[in-house]
Amino acid sequence: MSHKIQTLSGYIHEYQKSVLQPEVFWGRVAESFHWEKRWDKTLEWNFEEPDIKWFVNGKLNITENILDRHLFIMGDKPAIIWEPNEPGDEAVTLTYRELYEKTNEFANAMKAKGVGKGDRVIIYMPMVPEAAIAMLACARIGAVHSIVFAGFSSSSLADRVNDCEAKMILTSDGNFRGAKKIPVKAVVDEALESCTTVESVIVFQRTGTEVTMKEGRDYWWHDVIKGQSKECKAEIMDSEDMLFILYTSGSTGKPKGVVHTVGGYMVYTYYSFVNVFQYSIGDVYWCTADVGWITGHSYIVYGPLLAGATTLMFEGVPTYPDAGRFWQIVEKHKVNQFYTAPTAIRALQAYGLEPIEPYDLSSLKVIGSVGEPINEEAWHWYHDHIGKGNCPLVDTWWQTETGGIMVSALAGVIPNKPAHASLPLPGIQPIIVDAEGNELKGNNVEGNLCIKFPWPSMLRTTYGDHERCRQTYFSTYKGLYFTGDGAKRDHDGYLRILGRVDDVINVSGHRMGTAEVENAINEHPKVIESAVVGYPHDVKGQGIYAFAICDMEGRSEENLIAEIKKTVANIIGPIARPDKVQIVPGLPKTRSGKIMRRILRKVAAGEADQLGDTSTLLNPEVVESIIESAKNAK
Numbered sequence: 001m002s003h004k005i006q007t008l009s010g011y012i013h014e015y016q017k018s019v020l021q022p023e024v025f026w027g028r029v030a031e032s033f034h035w036e037k038r039w040d041k042t043l044e045w046n047f048e049e050p051d052i053k054w055f056v057n058g059k060l061n062i063t064e065n066i067l068d069r070h071l072f073i074m075g076d077k078p079a080i081i082w083e084p085n086e087p088g089d090e091a092v093t094l095t096y097r098e099l100y101e102k103t104n105e106f107a108n109a110m111k112a113k114g115v116g117k118g119d120r121v122i123i124y125m126p127m128v129p130e131a132a133i134a135m136l137a138c139a140r141i142g143a144v145h146s147i148v149f150a151g152f153s154s155s156s157l158a159d160r161v162n163d164c165e166a167k168m169i170l171t172s173d174g175n176f177r178g179a180k181k182i183p184v185k186a187v188v189d190e191a192l193e194s195c196t197t198v199e200s201v202i203v204f205q206r207t208g209t210e211v212t213m214k215e216g217r218d219y220w221w222h223d224v225i226k227g228q229s230k231e232c233k234a235e236i237m238d239s240e241d242m243l244f245i246l247y248t249s250g251s252t253g254k255p256k257g258v259v260h261t262v263g264g265y266m267v268y269t270y271y272s273f274v275n276v277f278q279y280s281i282g283d284v285y286w287c288t289a290d291v292g293w294i295t296g297h298s299y300i301v302y303g304p305l306l307a308g309a310t311t312l313m314f315e316g317v318p319t320y321p322d323a324g325r326f327w328q329i330v331e332k333h334k335v336n337q338f339y340t341a342p343t344a345i346r347a348l349q350a351y352g353l354e355p356i357e358p359y360d361l362s363s364l365k366v367i368g369s370v371g372e373p374i375n376e377e378a379w380h381w382y383h384d385h386i387g388k389g390n391c392p393l394v395d396t397w398w399q400t401e402t403g404g405i406m407v408s409a410l411a412g413v414i415p416n417k418p419a420h421a422s423l424p425l426p427g428i429q430p431i432i433v434d435a436e437g438n439e440l441k442g443n444n445v446e447g448n449l450c451i452k453f454p455w456p457s458m459l460r461t462t463y464g465d466h467e468r469c470r471q472t473y474f475s476t477y478k479g480l481y482f483t484g485d486g487a488k489r490d491h492d493g494y495l496r497i498l499g500r501v502d503d504v505i506n507v508s509g510h511r512m513g514t515a516e517v518e519n520a521i522n523e524h525p526k527v528i529e530s531a532v533v534g535y536p537h538d539v540k541g542q543g544i545y546a547f548a549i550c551d552m553e554g555r556s557e558e559n560l561i562a563e564i565k566k567t568v569a570n571i572i573g574p575i576a577r578p579d580k581v582q583i584v585p586g587l588p589k590t591r592s593g594k595i596m597r598r599i600l601r602k603v604a605a606g607e608a609d610q611l612g613d614t615s616t617l618l619n620p621e622v623v624e625s626i627i628e629s630a631k632n633a634k
């Protein structure tokens with residue numbers, strides 16, 4: 001843990017070093033890991049193509065740094081504590097040794113089914129320890145995992161399977177979520193009707209739900225591990241070999257596969273984890289995300305386990321059996337660091353203080369927030385009632401593409417400020433630019449957030465389409481990585497993230513491309529055209545608001561709205577279900593035919609009195625009827 005910064009002056013010193021000599025800085029962090037062969041050069045990069053390589057020609061396996069390295073001293077220490085959906089069911093603890101053995105055993109089982117280095121494996125699983133084992137087993141044998149959140153629909157799953165040409169799917173029979181039992185394998189079966197590359201499916205039995213097993217393709221997890229050795233030689237990987245692909249929404253209709261590579265991701269997730277959360281060996285750390293999102297990758301599995309931490313995985317939901325569940329778990333496992341999303345905080349805030357009162361939260365040392373801007377009210381509630389006013393609250397800004405936390409206080413080291421992500425981590429060089437890309441220096445400036453120098457865990461490409469990566473992130477401003485977020489640097493030099501400046505909405509901390517939702521809505525046979533915008537939502541941060549021009553023949557407005565919502569939930573998944581749908585006679589368009597979303601955003605936010613100039617529209621008359629029919633939105 002020699003890389004843990006413990007004082008503000010230490011932070012300032014480290015930050016300076018990281019900017020003046022980034023290669024020396026990151027080289028030192030990387031040296032604390034086990035490499036089969038040391039790298040020749042720490043960094044090669046340009047942001048034009050882009051081409052980014054960290055620890056060039058270094059050879060390693062990330063699982064040796066997670067598992068083998070920790071066996072000697074930490075073998076009997078808990079690596080994963082799993083808290084099941086039902087509070088009455090027993091929690092499961094896996095020590096580092098058990099995790100090592102289970103990973104190897106499953107890695108051997110995957111190999112036996114013909115999966116090897118470079119093959120893509122889709123993981124579509126609930127929050128069970130086997131999801132982490134699946135990830136690590138892939139990494140052990142050099143297979144590239146791509147996790148699809150188990151709430152996505154069969155067609156979203158099929159799109160991802162096809163895009164990365166996956167050879168194997170790892171899944172479960174079903175999934176417990178609160179009072180619900182959700183079929184999982186059945187969704188895989190449906191997806192596979194339109195996939196040709198998958199040779200085998202391994203099914204972990206969780207719920208006992210009846211499933212169809214296709215002979216020669218589908219196997220039970222408990223069968224394939226039978227007789228497998230608990231030793232599996234780690235595949236030697238190049239530092240720049242792919243570790244995983246994770247699909248994320250953008251402003252175009254098709255999710256893109258963000259690619260992270262082994263060496264840099266390892267170094268940065270470890271470094272950011274110990275520093276942001278100020279983790280000490282023996283602490284119990286809990287991040288409530290799902291492994292299907294980047295937060296689950298970097299800060300449930302990789303970062304914590306690289307640091308030899310005890311990481312808690314929770315299968316259920318915050319409100320089952322009641323709104324005290326999170327706090328019951330904190331008390332039960334004496335959680336020291338707790339990391340969640342503002343949407344969860346706001347949802348729990350609505351239940352008042354009663355659900356918290358029975359529980360002893362005194363084990364908490366650090367609390368964290370991720371995924372969206374945390375509003376001041378939620379910040380104070382979280383800080384006062386969960387952190388009891390004496391836990392640093394780290395508001396961590398980052399993205400799927402950045403791989404790790406970029407801007408955040410280091411708990412207890414950098415002073416907190418409500419609703420401000422605060423300062424960049426060492427090695428991170430954020431700048432704020434105006435629309436032309438000119439850097440806005442000094443304090444009290446607001447503009448678009450870019451990063452001007454590479455960091456180890458940044459994305460390398462978007463799978464199968466490097467040009468898309470260049471276009472999306474490196475072409476808006478020459479020589480800069482563009483985040484898609486707006487930001488403000490306040491009078492103290494603290495960064496405040498203002499939210500997306502592109503056509504991406506952030507629903508409960510999850511990214512949704514408006515185009516993706518529109519494409520789904522347009523699949524409904526009665527929809528002629530649609531436009532989707534975000535609007536302020538009390539719990540979700542942003543809600544999805546859809547405007548649709550429809551052929552109303554034979555349908556009532558109410559039925560049609562319900563059908564449209566259902567269509568989106570079927571095509572993408574329940575997380576994309578619009579919160580509100582409004583049937584409109586037309587959409588406001590510019591003379592070049594582009595939808596004027598600015599106007600729709602105002603209507604959705606209930607601010608139709610602040611529309612500004614609409615006279616340049618092709619069809620200004622439509623605006624009145626949109627405002628008028630807003631009351632019918634459901």
Ligand code: PRX
Binds near residue numbers: 248399485498500
């Ligand atoms: O808009 C920012 C918002 O979430 C986006 C990234 O989403 P995703 O790739 O799904 O990753 C979420 C978890 C890392 C960002 O572009 N965002 C994330 N964290 C914060 C945030 N906005 C404000 N404050 C944050 N702490």
